[in-house]
Amino acid sequence: MVSKVVPFEKPLSVQDRAAQWLVELDYRDPSQVDTAELEVWLAESAEHRRVFRETALVYGQADVLQVLADLLPLELEPAALSDAKSRPAFSPSSWPRRGGSIAAAVVLSCALGFGLVKNDGWFDRQGQPRSYATEVGGRKLVELDDGSTLTLNTDTALQIELTDTLRKVVLERGEAFFSVASDPERPFVVVTGEGLVTAVGTAFSVYKRELGVEVTVTEGRVRVQAVQKLPPKQSGPGKPHSISGMATGTLDQRDQDKGPTETVLDSGQVATFSKTIEHVETVAREKLSRKLIWQQGMLAFEGESLEEVIDQFSRYTTLKISIEGSELRSIAVDGYFKSDDLASMLNSLRLNFGIEVVREDDDRIVLKRS
Numbered sequence: 001m002v003s004k005v006v007p008f009e010k011p012l013s014v015q016d017r018a019a020q021w022l023v024e025l026d027y028r029d030p031s032q033v034d035t036a037e038l039e040v041w042l043a044e045s046a047e048h049r050r051v052f053r054e055t056a057l058v059y060g061q062a063d064v065l066q067v068l069a070d071l072l073p074l075e076l077e078p079a080a081l082s083d084a085k086s087r088p089a090f091s092p093s094s095w096p097r098r099g100g101s102i103a104a105a106v107v108l109s110c111a112l113g114f115g116l117v118k119n120d121g122w123f124d125r126q127g128q129p130r131s132y133a134t135e136v137g138g139r140k141l142v143e144l145d146d147g148s149t150l151t152l153n154t155d156t157a158l159q160i161e162l163t164d165t166l167r168k169v170v171l172e173r174g175e176a177f178f179s180v181a182s183d184p185e186r187p188f189v190v191v192t193g194e195g196l197v198t199a200v201g202t203a204f205s206v207y208k209r210e211l212g213v214e215v216t217v218t219e220g221r222v223r224v225q226a227v228q229k230l231p232p233k234q235s236g237p238g239k240p241h242s243i244s245g246m247a248t249g250t251l252d253q254r255d256q257d258k259g260p261t262e263t264v265l266d267s268g269q270v271a272t273f274s275k276t277i278e279h280v281e282t283v284a285r286e287k288l289s290r291k292l293i294w295q296q297g298m299l300a301f302e303g304e305s306l307e308e309v310i311d312q313f314s315r316y317t318t319l320k321i322s323i324e325g326s327e328l329r330s331i332a333v334d335g336y337f338k339s340d341d342l343a344s345m346l347n348s349l350r351l352n353f354g355i356e357v358v359r360e361d362d363d364r365i366v367l368k369r370s
Contacts, residue, residue, distance in 0.1 A: 014051045018048070018052045129168075130160050131157070131160075132152060132158055132159075132160070133152070134156050134157075135154075136316065136317065137154055137155075140152040142160075146186075147181030150169070150177070151176060151177040154315050156171075158170060166189065167187065167189065168189050169191065171190055171206055171208050175205060177295055178190065178199070180204075190206050192206065192208050194275070195225045195226040197215055198222060199221070202219050202220025204218060204220075204265075209272075212272050213272065215265060216288065218268075219267050222265050223264050224263050224265060226273045259277055260276060261276050261277065262277070268285070297340065298339060299338075299339050301333050302334050305330050306331040307323060310323060310367070313339070313345060318363065320364045321365045321367065323366075324369070325368075327369075328367065346365075355368070356368045356369065
């Protein structure tokens with residue numbers, strides 16, 4: 001099994017070095033870490049201290065800044081610390097450690113490099129919902145003016161709309177992670193062609209697959225509804241909301257008989273649904289971290305088949321990758337990889353499994369037994 005990421009040969013940036021320190025401090029009690037080298041590094045320049053603070057705040061590690069306050073001349077404003085603590089985040093301590101601190105540092109620093117979009121209003125000048133999209137291999141962070149944030153994964157498209165009583169996202173394709181600011185008067189609804197995912201203040205992801213939808217909850221609770229007909233349109237104050245973007249037509253009785261069409265998910269649960277709720281499971285924190293590590297530009301695997309690994313990588317490239325032979329497809333793979341670095345992943349397969357990588361033409365790769 002693959003147990004390491006093929007090392008990158010370029011020098012670490014300031015962001016990478018700051019991330020390394022935070023990974024070490026997060027793996028261990030900060031009071032037990034020898035901070036002499038860190039103190040030297042922080043003293044070298046104001047940029048080192050600034051990047052260290054920013055990286056810690058992005059990943060909700062304000063407690064580390066408080067422990068190391070003596071090493072950081074510039075004190076953080078209390079509001080900034082409070083905001084950082086309230087930020088839902090997956091700490092590197094929940095990731096399997098065999099990936100190594102270098103890999104974890106790459107995970108952290110990648111998040112600082114992708115596009116940030118500040119939403120200065122829910123509608124454009126023509127009064128239409130705002131649209132956001134990413135290309136294949138891209139990621140985008142959108143900050144909404146209610147305090148919620150959306151992280152779009154590769155090849156994702158969605159629309160955002162706000163009324164006085166409803167916050168609505170229509171997910172047209174792809175995957176997005178939602179960190180929802182609490183507002184009981186305005187539920188936050190994600191609409192797919194298969195149903196609705198409703199929250200008030202929580203954190204969750206929605207992945208619109210080729211067949212069905214997967215919902216992963218990391219904080220709070222969400223309601224999942226497999227709905228195949230349009231809810232009634234709003235006709236006045238206090239009336240039901242109009243939820244556009246749903247598939248039209250009624251739910252066939254035969255589909256209703258196959259299983260439930262609604263469920264409530266708690267933190268740590270994952271559900272898949274189409275016409276009905278097909279599967280619900282509670283997963284360990286480590287697995288949740290691996291599922292959502294794409295937000296940092298990484299992919300993580302622990303025992304998944306090579307076929308599953310290639311399916312995931314194929315979302316981030318326009319190349320067509322096929323595997324020759326059922327035995328090869330079932331090989332278990334374990335490791336951390338940059339989602340935009342297909343070459344390193346393929347090289348790792350060569351080194352660890354002796355797999356031959358054949359470039360058949362400009363847009364097609366075949367994996368074969370050597």
